[in-house]
Amino acid sequence: MATIYDVSLLAGVSLATVSRVVNNTGKVSDKTRQKVHDAMAQLDYRPNTIAQSLASNRSNSVGVLVSQLDGPFYGPLMREIESVLRSANKHVIIAAGHSDAAQEKEAVEFLLSRGCDALIVDAEIVTNDYLRELCQGKTPVVLINRHVEGIADRCVHLDNLKGGLLASRHVLEFGHSRIAYISGPLFKLDARERLQGHKQALAEHGLAFDEALFFEGDFREEGGYEGMATLLDSGEPFSAVVCANDQMASGAIALCLERGLRVPEEISFVGFDDIPFPRYISPKLTTVSNPIQDMGHMAANWVLKEVYGQSDIEFNHKFEPQLVVRESVQRALG
Amino acid sequence: MATIYDVSLLAGVSLATVSRVVNNTGKVSDKTRQKVHDAMAQLDYRPNTIAQSLASNRSNSVGVLVSQLDGPFYGPLMREIESVLRSANKHVIIAAGHSDAAQEKEAVEFLLSRGCDALIVDAEIVTNDYLRELCQGKTPVVLINRHVEGIADRCVHLDNLKGGLLASRHVLEFGHSRIAYISGPLFKLDARERLQGHKQALAEHGLAFDEALFFEGDFREEGGYEGMATLLDSGEPFSAVVCANDQMASGAIALCLERGLRVPEEISFVGFDDIPFPRYISPKLTTVSNPIQDMGHMAANWVLKEVYGQSDIEFNHKFEPQLVVRESVQRALG
DNA sequence: GTTAAAAATGAAAGCGCTTACATTAATCTA
DNA sequence: TAGATTAATGTAAGCGCTTTCATTTTTAAC
Numbered sequence: 001m002a003t004i005y006d007v008s009l010l011a012g013v014s015l016a017t018v019s020r021v022v023n024n025t026g027k028v029s030d031k032t033r034q035k036v037h038d039a040m041a042q043l044d045y046r047p048n049t050i051a052q053s054l055a056s057n058r059s060n061s062v063g064v065l066v067s068q069l070d071g072p073f074y075g076p077l078m079r080e081i082e083s084v085l086r087s088a089n090k091h092v093i094i095a096a097g098h099s100d101a102a103q104e105k106e107a108v109e110f111l112l113s114r115g116c117d118a119l120i121v122d123a124e125i126v127t128n129d130y131l132r133e134l135c136q137g138k139t140p141v142v143l144i145n146r147h148v149e150g151i152a153d154r155c156v157h158l159d160n161l162k163g164g165l166l167a168s169r170h171v172l173e174f175g176h177s178r179i180a181y182i183s184g185p186l187f188k189l190d191a192r193e194r195l196q197g198h199k200q201a202l203a204e205h206g207l208a209f210d211e212a213l214f215f216e217g218d219f220r221e222e223g224g225y226e227g228m229a230t231l232l233d234s235g236e237p238f239s240a241v242v243c244a245n246d247q248m249a250s251g252a253i254a255l256c257l258e259r260g261l262r263v264p265e266e267i268s269f270v271g272f273d274d275i276p277f278p279r280y281i282s283p284k285l286t287t288v289s290n291p292i293q294d295m296g297h298m299a300a301n302w303v304l305k306e307v308y309g310q311s312d313i314e315f316n317h318k319f320e321p322q323l324v325v326r327e328s329v330q331r332a333l334g
Numbered sequence: 335m336a337t338i339y340d341v342s343l344l345a346g347v348s349l350a351t352v353s354r355v356v357n358n359t360g361k362v363s364d365k366t367r368q369k370v371h372d373a374m375a376q377l378d379y380r381p382n383t384i385a386q387s388l389a390s391n392r393s394n395s396v397g398v399l400v401s402q403l404d405g406p407f408y409g410p411l412m413r414e415i416e417s418v419l420r421s422a423n424k425h426v427i428i429a430a431g432h433s434d435a436a437q438e439k440e441a442v443e444f445l446l447s448r449g450c451d452a453l454i455v456d457a458e459i460v461t462n463d464y465l466r467e468l469c470q471g472k473t474p475v476v477l478i479n480r481h482v483e484g485i486a487d488r489c490v491h492l493d494n495l496k497g498g499l500l501a502s503r504h505v506l507e508f509g510h511s512r513i514a515y516i517s518g519p520l521f522k523l524d525a526r527e528r529l530q531g532h533k534q535a536l537a538e539h540g541l542a543f544d545e546a547l548f549f550e551g552d553f554r555e556e557g558g559y560e561g562m563a564t565l566l567d568s569g570e571p572f573s574a575v576v577c578a579n580d581q582m583a584s585g586a587i588a589l590c591l592e593r594g595l596r597v598p599e600e601i602s603f604v605g606f607d608d609i610p611f612p613r614y615i616s617p618k619l620t621t622v623s624n625p626i627q628d629m630g631h632m633a634a635n636w637v638l639k640e641v642y643g644q645s646d647i648e649f650n651h652k653f654e655p656q657l658v659v660r661e662s663v664q665r666a667l668g
Numbered sequence: 669g670t671t672a673a674a675a676a677t678g679a680a681a682g683c684g685c686t687t688a689c690a691t692t693a694a695t696c697t698a
Numbered sequence: 699t700a701g702a703t704t705a706a707t708g709t710a711a712g713c714g715c716t717t718t719c720a721t722t723t724t725t726a727a728c
Contacts (some may be wrong), residue, residue: 050388054384113383
């Protein structure tokens with residue numbers, strides 16, 4: 001592999017000049033530039049990005065921490081981030097936190113030691129204090145899906161409370177009053193916020209929150225399935241189920257269909273996130289949109305702007321969920 | 335950030351010695367090692383991986399190229415790769431090819447120039463010649479989801495033909511004879527191989543392949559939905575649909591349900607890949623398993639073994655699909 | 669107590685690039 | 699046309715680490 005030195009030799013110029021044309025910095029005469037380009041082409045020269053990073057103290061890479069690499073939620077987020085960054089010729093190092101404090105921290109360390117110019121972090125478990133300290137460091141950090149006091153200007157997040165409100169209000173307005181709730185794991189902030197929205201909606205309609213109609217799931221199909229079974233088996237009557245995400249809603253609906261319950265005729269369902277798949281089940285799932293891609297877009301552009309001076313997007317911290325009415329909620333009987 | 339030099343100063347030893355204890359190479363007396371460890375701890379020293387890479391010509395990073403970052407198929411693949419590699423303290427740089435030749439090549443260039451120690455490549459579009467040449471290079475490469483003559487020892491792939499055979503045989507054995515086929519995009523090898531399996535199964539049963547019952551989709555829900563509409567609207571009779579992947583099957587089933595067709599009573603369906611979601615629709619989708627995670631595991635371990643000398647897994651090139659019988663196929667009437 | 673072998677350590681030359689600064693060439697001004 | 703600007707190029711010192719090779723220290727052998 002040819003080095004910059006080989007190029008300078010062949011072109012008959014100095015290292016500095018080659019570097020200038022490679023990076024398009026400083027003044028270079030057209031004639032010289034051409035010579036250098038020719039030499040680069042002839043040698044099939046490609047800069048060693050590692051050496052560039054070391055010398056310039058810039059890695060042109062940004063670290064992304066998500067809790068999982070797969071799933072309908074993080075996939076689109078990463079896709080959006082990668083796409084924005086790549087079109088600016090930056091690239092992405094991805095690490096997974098697996099919803100574990102130690103792994104999240106280790107991943108951050110890792111990305112930092114890898115010389116990332118910035119971090120986009122979707123941390124579920126680590127404490128606010130840890131994140132505040134992280135933001136103190138010299139590597140710029142954006143937080144996704146999390147609102148942390150004191151560093152609000154670094155957070156891109158969804159108004160989960162409002163989302164929860166929207167979902168539950170919808171079924172309430174359809175006349176349901178016995179409403180089961182399948183929650184996400186409560187160690188996750190968004191799960192707690194959505195639940196809070198639900199409770200608030202209940203209160204608005206003068207209804208008390210009933211522990212017997214509550215199940216703490218895992219944000220996955222399995223949890224919804226299991227939660228639905230538990231709820232049904234408890235014997236408590238209810239006519240609608242609000243699920244803290246679409247995956248659990250899908251699992252819950254699957255169980256209902258297995259047991260021969262008709263949806264939405266006998267039980268209504270609302271989800272959360274508006275992931276693609278449940279649009280293809282029957283009934284099509286009524287849900288609350290989560291503009292995760294927009295948030296990824298925003299985070300990536302923030303990095304472009306703050307770190308590379310390349311974007312002039314206006315920073316928007318808080319994204320609004322919206323109710324997406326489809327077919328899984330029906331008016332309560334009686 | 336403390337450098338190795340600071341550590342050497344504080345510990346009162348040379349750079350070389352610090353490097354030795356950091357990398358656990360060469361001989362170092364216990365006493366010295368302890369001094370160095372103390373100094374590192376005191377300074378909160380963490381090696382600069384970029385400098386390490388430059389000096390050692392080893393980046394401890396492996397590049398992964400997939401066609402998409404999201405979706406039910408690539409997510410688990412990446413998860414598995416990241417997990418294996420990370421537990422060996424390597425890390426992953428991910429790039430997306432977006433099913434476009436130029437982008438795939440650019441991504442490979444990018445990963446190469448980034449100094450990856452190895453590449454795991456799921457390339458859909460670039461030619462076999464390109465891949466053969468790539469494998470010639472000094473960076474070791476494993477190919478996933480693709481079988482290329484001449485470099486078969488670098489390929490980890492699924493027996494798609496057999497999978498296609500399994501799927502179609504299943505409906506054939508249930509007595510169907512008018513079988514529609516919704517294919518993946520034919521520029522993709524796996525789509526072609528699966529189709530070939532279908533044709534072969536047809537031939538085994540003395541049936542001719544009928545163009546009128548064929549639709550070329552896109553491996554996404556939309557394509558299945560659209561394909562189903564086209565097929566239905568064509569007026570050609572058929573009692574079963576074989577889909578080249580589960581996503582298209584889901585889209586196709588969704589359309590049927592919209593039109594009030596009962597599945598599987600009126601139309602039977604088989605999918606391919608066995609992704610999680612369609613297990614939660616009704617009817618549960620009969621499909622063919624695609625051990626994508628196993629393949630990712632294998633590819634990652636190959637890298638560990640060949641590049642880092644760390645694994646002693648036995649290399650398995652070809653993975654076998656299996657029929658997963660659920661509820662979406664019913665005996666043909668008459 | 670020598671001497672040879674082994675173990676521990678250090679000196680220093682890179683790895684391929686960037687960049688401040690110095691130098692030289694070209695252009696302008698009066 | 700001398701002197702002052704400005705443009706173009708080159709020199710060389712790093713960036714933080716690894717690694718070869720030489721040197722010193724310790725241990726072993728007799």
